């Protein structure tokens with residue numbers, strides 16, 4: 001489908017207030033969309049359903065599903081758009097609120113550090129939201145800018161008339177599962193990108209990233225056959241750098257996707273350690289509802305044709321190509337919600353015993369630029 005037709009269909013869907021999701025996976029060209037043909041609100045019961053899942057931070061809240069069987073699936077392989085370079089004017093009307101917001105956030109961070117020093121927590125990810133007034137708020141235009149700006153992110157725009165409209169460009173994969181093989185990303189630690197990947201990381205960042213890797217292994221130990229952990233790598237995400245490792249493993253045959261997701265989400269990359277205590281600290285102290293920020297989203301139980309990994313490439317062998325269930329979920333970071341003429345941007349960072357409130361505040365400011373730069 002041409003990109004004009006593709007985006008026309010998305011615009012029509014939005015205009016008719018029907019649910020849809022449009023997205024592009026990291027470093028890929030194809031842009032996919034699901035257009036739901038009614039306004040019903042569907043939820044996943046046990047993650048055996050097929051569709052695009054949109055899950056909140058608090059796992060006690062329900063995960064929304066755009067089921068494939070009531071949706072039209074469309075795709076295009078490029079974005080050719082006249083409008084994406086138009087600049088939407090931003091007027092930041094909350095400069096006053098911003099100094100209040102800084103005081104609130106730095107106090108929150110100090111409270112987090114105190115809880116860690118008192119041994120109530122080991123790590124906690126603390127966040128805030130920021131409102132920006134938009135003069136023009138066409139989400140499809142903003143989505144195209146995100147596509148053009150963040151090639152290595154998972155870029156999406158998700159809409160349901162009964163929930164709202166979310167957009168984002170996240171650098172973080174929660175999990176990829178193909179059959180019983182899976183990989184999980186442990187991403188944490190942040191510094192500004194200053195032209196090179198060759199940078200020095202402080203112990204604070206190394207430690208907070210290690211917490212995430214250890215958590216993944218500890219929590220999945222009984223569910224997996226064996227596992228491999230990659231070396232720690234510095235990766236670029238927009239104007240920022242993070243530390244990343246990949247954990248790959250084979251799931252035991254009797255383990256369900258629901259068990260894996262329950263064991264993982266929310267990871268210490270977005271919540272903290274111990275998980276339940278950190279979550280309670282967040283719910284009690286952040287002073288707002290994260291909703292879908294730091295939740296996860298993506299393709300649930302999509303069918304993909306997989307060829308055998310080795311063996312002779314002959315016709316006989318090709319007959320063995322199998323259809324496997326594939327799930328690719330991303331953590332909902334570097335995201336915003338659009339309500340009327342307002343963009344609500346969500347940003348946070350990991351707090352450990354050696355966190356400094358001023359630099360943690362600055363980190364959220366840098367993270368907010370990922371989204372602000374396309375508004």
Ligand SMILES: C=C(O[C@@H]1C=C(C(=O)O)C=C[C@H]1O)C(=O)O
Nearest residue numbers: 187188189190269347348349350
């Ligand atoms: C919480 C966010 O990001 C997470 C926190 C990070 C950190 O504390 O360094 C880095 C990447 C993400 O795991 C966010 O972007 O809002």
